[in-house]
Amino acid sequence: MLILLFYPGWVEGQLFQRPVVLEGVSAPTRNGTLEDLTIMIRGGRIAEISQTADVPLMSKKIPAQGLFATAGLVDHASVLTLPVGGSGEAKQWSWDGFDRFSKDDIETVLASGVTRVHLVPVRGSGISGRSCWVSLEEAEGGGHGVLIEEEAALCINLSSGPPSARIRAFDKIVEQFNNARDRRESLDSYESDLEEYLEELKKWVEEQAKDGEGEGEKSSDEGKKDDGNDGDEEKKAPEKPRRPDLDEDSDILLRALDHKIPVLITARRSADLLNACELIHMFQLDAIIHGADEAALVIDELKKLEDLSFIIDQPATSMAASGPGVLSTTPRRSSNLAALLEEHEMDWVIGSGGSGEGLWRMTRKLTGEAALSSAQSTNLRGLRSRRDSLRPGQNHIVLWSANPATQPAARPVKVIIDGEVVWQEASAARGGRF
């Protein structure tokens, strides 16, 4: 009672804000592994990582002995639960297509250690829609998925369909951006026309008022003289300028032209990449290129653009698609794309391009031993990167069965978001259908 009287804050903290503690975990770092760590989570975020931490009396302990902790993985290009294909438009929004009640699909992704996804709408050639960032924690209204950034990028697909369709799509995109520019001009001129109109209207009203007074005095005399005549022509009222129609698609494109949102362009073949370069240059866009399989062939053109960054993946192409004597339209993928971009000092991150389930395997495949540091460094310009490391303030934690930096057989055992275990290995065995 005395404690309650004298230290009410401490008691409240102990009883109602119980810290969550992970004891005996290891954490891979760039220089090795830190062992026997205690991670204390308060208010959903890591408050302390230490080998000598004092564990509070009333803390909630999550069994983690011998496990390896990392920050949650981030998929920079995911289509998790999204419909793929069909026609798109700028006003389409990936959050609208996200099915947060698709429990099996989302838990499968959580089971691979991915806790945040950049949902990229993938439609046919042309403008696909707008992407968003989603955290895969449990949502208040049920299901998984909390929106953490509404409008991440305007997404354009330059890589789908046969060459003729891609050329037409490119021309249409240019036309759409030009229309957006025209719309801005007409909006600007409408504003100035409106101001002029208001001035003229004011003058007209004043003149009308003046004329009204004069006419009142004369009316009795002139009425007699000019009976039956209209007299001087009445000055017409100024015409109100017509406001441009509402056009949500163009308004979104205008936000991209005004650098309020970046543009994410999917381009894989060299010809598509050149089209992307032209589009970026033509409209001075803040751009991220997704795919870039044949970047090696047009690297000089890509280097001419400032602040260009890339989201790369590893498409699973058929061995026969590029076999001996095969004339294929499949992009010729550079085996060392990540190294090539590094060499030319271009920023890149990895996105699965799929649901995100295979992101870690893809990251290891593309970056090898540097996978973990690659997955946790933040070096993407334009589109805000969400990758992060295990540090105080972090609220997405993955506990692995072994060291993911060195053990290929390591797999996530628990996923903790905001201090809550949102997935653990035992539940995975019950997944799927019978």
Next chain:
Amino acid sequence: MLNRSNHQNPDSGNRLFLFGLAMLFALTLSFPAEAGGNGVAITGAQVLLPDGNLEGDWAVIVGNDGKIQALVPGSTVDEKAFDQVYRAPEGSVLTPGLHDLMGALGTRGKPGSLRSGTVLVDEQLDAGSSFDSTDPWLDVAAHHGVLYTTLVAQPLGVVNGKSATFLCHSDSSATRLGSGKMMLALGDSVLSANRVPTSRTALLSIWREWMQTGPEALKDPGLLYVAEGIDLRQALALPWSADAIPVFIHTGGDGRSPLNLMKDLPKPVHMVVGPLLEGGSRAHLMMAVRASKQGVELSFAGGLPAGPADHLRGSAAMAVSAGMDAAAARRALFSNPAQVSGALETGEVSAGKRADLVLFSGDPLDTASSVIHVWRGGHGTRVAEPGKVDELESVRK
């Protein structure tokens, strides 16, 4: 004292002991390492043991006959005694060849060319007749570590002839391995509107009647294609003799429910699953993992050349991520397919086996690993391009 990795199956201790004895025998009787001999010595790599574990500090001695002469402690090898010494880079792993089961590798991408026709029980059909040794994808596959292809006829009848296994090598002549196994089928693929059986009930009746006759085709374990979970359940209800339990080929769908019925079968029970692809059926993946945990020895099906070149290792990596034991996954890639296909001279790095070897830059389960070098019948081919001169490990004298 052998330095063991963490992943062990229950029998691994016994296996290791037997393996150690075999190695000692080979060391003392077959190959005096200190005395040297002609051939190639591959040193410095971890070696994949038959139980699926990786073991360091071994040297593999390859004879001029294209077979593995011995596996000896690396420190005992006198390099001067060999025609050629291959010093593998640090961290690399030497394995047998990967095996593309039931794919179309070696048919120039035409898997439908071999059909059992209208005969329900066709024991004469030879899947090897559809093999084209000049298929250029054989060499492409070999560069990804896939050194064997097992072909089977389409499962349109109850018995669809014998499987055939070949070395992946584009050449004018084919290297056939093993004698093949009878390809059986129980499922929708056997049903036809033009002939009996037209229903599953009729098919089961045909199967039961045929089994009662004690057919020659069921004297040895064959390959049984069971596409759906219900096919697997019905197959497990048939009266198999203990020494002729077939390899169950269940390459899609969800067969988790009938897995419990396998517990009563004499071990080891083999099953071919997959291929597992990113974004593919979660139910099939979890079925494979559950089967493995239950003690079923898995092999991953092929799918080349239609699938991605590294999809066999990708299947294993996915299964390990979903909970499969790493050693079991390595067995599913290397030693089990040799058992399944009947190519018993392959699938293990041990004395007397064919010297078909693959040197990976790391654990083959790791998608970051790549193929550095392959040997087919002892003949080596460099696959990875060295970045600099000192990465050329091979020393010729």
